[in-house]
Amino acid sequence: MSDTPHTPLLDQVRIPSDLKRLGDADLPQLARELRAETIAAVSETGGHLGAGLGVVELTVALHHVFDAPRDKIVWDVSHQTYPHKILTGRRDRIRTLRQKDGLSGFTKRSESPYDPFGAAHSSTSISAALGFAVARDLGGACDTGHGDAIAVIGDGAMSAGMAFEALNNAGHLQKRLIVILNDNEMSIAPPVGAMSAYLSRLYAGAPFQDFKAAAKGAISMLPPPFQEGARRAKDVLKGMAVGGTLFEELGFSYVGPIDGHDLDQLLPVLRTVKARATGPMLIHVLTKKGKGYAPAESARDGGHATAKFDLVTGKQKKTPSNAPSYTRVFADALLAEAADDPRICAITAAMPDGTGLDLFAERYPSRCFDVGIAEQHAVTFSAGLAAGGMRPFCALYSTFLQRGYDQVVHDVAIQRLPVRFAIDRAGLVGADGATHAGAFDIAYLANLPGFVVMAAADEAELKHMVATAARHDSGPIAFRYPRGEGTGVEMPERGTPLEIGRGRIVQDGADVSILSFGTRLSEVMTACEALRARGITPTVADARFAKPLDEALILDLVARHDAMITIEEGAIGGFGSHVSHLLAEAGVFDAGFRFRSMVLPDIFIDQASPADMYATAKLSAADIEARVLALMGLGQVDKRA
Numbered sequence: 001m002s003d004t005p006h007t008p009l010l011d012q013v014r015i016p017s018d019l020k021r022l023g024d025a026d027l028p029q030l031a032r033e034l035r036a037e038t039i040a041a042v043s044e045t046g047g048h049l050g051a052g053l054g055v056v057e058l059t060v061a062l063h064h065v066f067d068a069p070r071d072k073i074v075w076d077v078s079h080q081t082y083p084h085k086i087l088t089g090r091r092d093r094i095r096t097l098r099q100k101d102g103l104s105g106f107t108k109r110s111e112s113p114y115d116p117f118g119a120a121h122s123s124t125s126i127s128a129a130l131g132f133a134v135a136r137d138l139g140g141a142c143d144t145g146h147g148d149a150i151a152v153i154g155d156g157a158m159s160a161g162m163a164f165e166a167l168n169n170a171g172h173l174q175k176r177l178i179v180i181l182n183d184n185e186m187s188i189a190p191p192v193g194a195m196s197a198y199l200s201r202l203y204a205g206a207p208f209q210d211f212k213a214a215a216k217g218a219i220s221m222l223p224p225p226f227q228e229g230a231r232r233a234k235d236v237l238k239g240m241a242v243g244g245t246l247f248e249e250l251g252f253s254y255v256g257p258i259d260g261h262d263l264d265q266l267l268p269v270l271r272t273v274k275a276r277a278t279g280p281m282l283i284h285v286l287t288k289k290g291k292g293y294a295p296a297e298s299a300r301d302g303g304h305a306t307a308k309f310d311l312v313t314g315k316q317k318k319t320p321s322n323a324p325s326y327t328r329v330f331a332d333a334l335l336a337e338a339a340d341d342p343r344i345c346a347i348t349a350a351m352p353d354g355t356g357l358d359l360f361a362e363r364y365p366s367r368c369f370d371v372g373i374a375e376q377h378a379v380t381f382s383a384g385l386a387a388g389g390m391r392p393f394c395a396l397y398s399t400f401l402q403r404g405y406d407q408v409v410h411d412v413a414i415q416r417l418p419v420r421f422a423i424d425r426a427g428l429v430g431a432d433g434a435t436h437a438g439a440f441d442i443a444y445l446a447n448l449p450g451f452v453v454m455a456a457a458d459e460a461e462l463k464h465m466v467a468t469a470a471r472h473d474s475g476p477i478a479f480r481y482p483r484g485e486g487t488g489v490e491m492p493e494r495g496t497p498l499e500i501g502r503g504r505i506v507q508d509g510a511d512v513s514i515l516s517f518g519t520r521l522s523e524v525m526t527a528c529e530a531l532r533a534r535g536i537t538p539t540v541a542d543a544r545f546a547k548p549l550d551e552a553l554i555l556d557l558v559a560r561h562d563a564m565i566t567i568e569e570g571a572i573g574g575f576g577s578h579v580s581h582l583l584a585e586a587g588v589f590d591a592g593f594r595f596r597s598m599v600l601p602d603i604f605i606d607q608a609s610p611a612d613m614y615a616t617a618k619l620s621a622a623d624i625e626a627r628v629l630a631l632m633g634l635g636q637v638d639k640r641a
């Protein structure tokens with residue numbers, strides 16, 4: 001396979017209307033070229049490979065049969081949309097995927113009219129598609145017109161409550177809506193849960209079944225190649241004690257399962273559904289994650305996400321790391337705590353590898369729970385575990401914890417239950433962009449009565465925070481840490497529990513104090529190096545806690561300096577806001593004390609390297625230096641200073 005694959009058919013397709021000019025017989029070849037182009041592009045950019053490879057034929061079939069952008073194809077999570085992007089006018093930029101100023105790794109309304117709905121968090125597609133269907137029927141105004149609404153949702157995403165809320169509503173409304181369940185028997189990790197087992201049972205029998213059509217004897221509704229299959233299904237049905245699938249019970253017509261890599265199955269089924277559907281339809285499609293690229297097919301995660309790689313060998317080009325990742329440090333620290341305490345257990349929502357809990361599951365399988373993509377359940381399940389006398393560590397990415405916020409408030413905080421929240425991917429994460437930024441957790445947790453909220457300044461601090469959380473039984477406690485590797489600091493063998501609400505002085509100085517919360521501390525120290533050359537030495541403190549604040553430390557810094565800057569990797573309303581509230585209430589500003597708060601700006605920052613994103617956010621070392629100078633009246637005019 002060469003870096004630029006030979007793609008004579010794909011070269012003729014810029015947008016879906018070009019694809020419609022091709023005959024059915026051309027489509028398998030087009031799919032081969034599209035797959036080769038996807039693989040070649042991702043080998044240069046890195047990104048989500050496996051899911052896209054699994055839907056190459058489905059993508060071709062959907063764009064051949066339906067009329068996007070009039071028909072709304074809503075991709076769930078949308079990490080599988082690189083082939084869709086190539087077919088919808090973005091091939092010329094496909095090698096900019098997930099880079100600064102490049103294409104997003106997900107669907108994005110502002111990027112293309114062929115992306116009717118943005119996504120990246122899972123299980124939203126059926127709700128959104130149902131919204132399009134209802135808007136169509138109510139005569140809503142839409143720039144691209146109104147046609148069919150089609151949700152493409154994976155088996156992993158189907159495990160989330162939100163997907164079922166949408167099925168429930170759609171089955172009731174009986175609007176024409178098409179849901180394609182792309183079942184590759186994979187989430188990021190192998191799928192978990194009873195729903196996954198149910199889906200597998202659905203296709204344990206005949207290769208193609210349309211229970212509802214068969215039950216009604218409406219076999220003629222199906223395309224000829226499938227009438228025989230449906231007859232077989234009817235026979236199967238006769239012998240079944242229960243009729244229909246779960247989806248039919250919810251008011252959907254169920255068609256499937258069909259082979260999602262066989263265009264001879266996909267095209268006639270989609271055409272029939274397009275011609276005949278009157279209410280909600282669910283088409284169950286079986287695919288293979290990573291299809292057509294051996295290293296992805298054979299990878300444990302189906303090639304879910306990859307760094308840049310060598311096309312021939314599949315070997316990923318990872319930059320060597322200088323320090324363990326925060327995730328690994330958390331996982332090791334938790335293992336150490338769990339060794340001494342049989343009440344410690346761990347919960348992940350479909351991210352065992354991403355959160356490091358795969359290690360916990362290996363060592364303590366009976367105390368580790370992968371609940372599937374179900375963050376709301378993960379939080380309340382943890383609350384129940386805590387109420388039942390366990391010490392649960394609920395390990396979620398900051399961005400995904402957003403989905404469980406009411407559970408955090410209602411089930412955990414109000415009941416003061418000691419759930420330990422290990423919040424990974426805090427702050428800006430890079431290539432996944434704005435949808436995955438861990439920007440809001442400080443604000444949305446620190447405003448909750450009784451919550452302890454910590455941020456690790458480095459990996460040694462993270463160890464201490466795990467130890468602190470393990471021993472904190474009087475209420476909920478959270479600690480946040482970023483994606484990627486640590487700073488390389490020396491680490492103790494075991495963490496030492498911290499005193500709740502006590503920060504630490506990192507460097508003593510004069511004039512200005514910088515109060516840092518989290519891993520911006522290393523940038524603060526870099527800024528201090530530059531300031532030292534100018535004869536300025538700020539005092540630097542690591543707050544460790546956004547809640548409770550170390551009021552004594554903060555007021556002492558105020559007493560000893562003319563000005564204070566807070567800095568955090570979070571949106572407005574977080575640590576800095578709590579500090580400014582404290583100072584305001586203490587009357588500190590009445591005496592003219594100068595205070596600035598460095599937070600993420602009030603915008604969603606697109607994908608780039610984390611360093612680039614923090615530069616955009618004006619939270620880099622250079623920005624801190626400029627802020628200090630401006631505050632001391634020594635620098636260029638800083639509009640915000």
Ligand SMILES: Cc1ncc(C[n+]2csc(CCOP(=O)(O)OP(=O)(O)O)c2C)c(N)n1
Pocket residue numbers: 051054077079080120121122153154155156157158184186187188289304349350351373374375400403
């Ligand atoms: C709410 C939420 N939780 C977790 C994730 C992380 N995540 C991204 S893709 C994925 C697996 C999705 O599995 P599936 O829907 O079957 O798609 P596949 O990758 O198998 O095509 C997970 C857990 C997410 N995007 N959103």
Ligand SMILES: CC(=O)[C@@H](O)[C@H](O)COP(=O)(O)O
Pocket residue numbers: 048077079120121188305354425429432483
């Ligand atoms: C699509 C999705 O939500 C995940 O695959 C996510 O991209 C994982 O992020 P990490 O690479 O930080 O684990």
Ligand SMILES: [Mg+2]
Pocket residue numbers: 154155156157182183184185186187
């Ligand atoms: Mg899947």
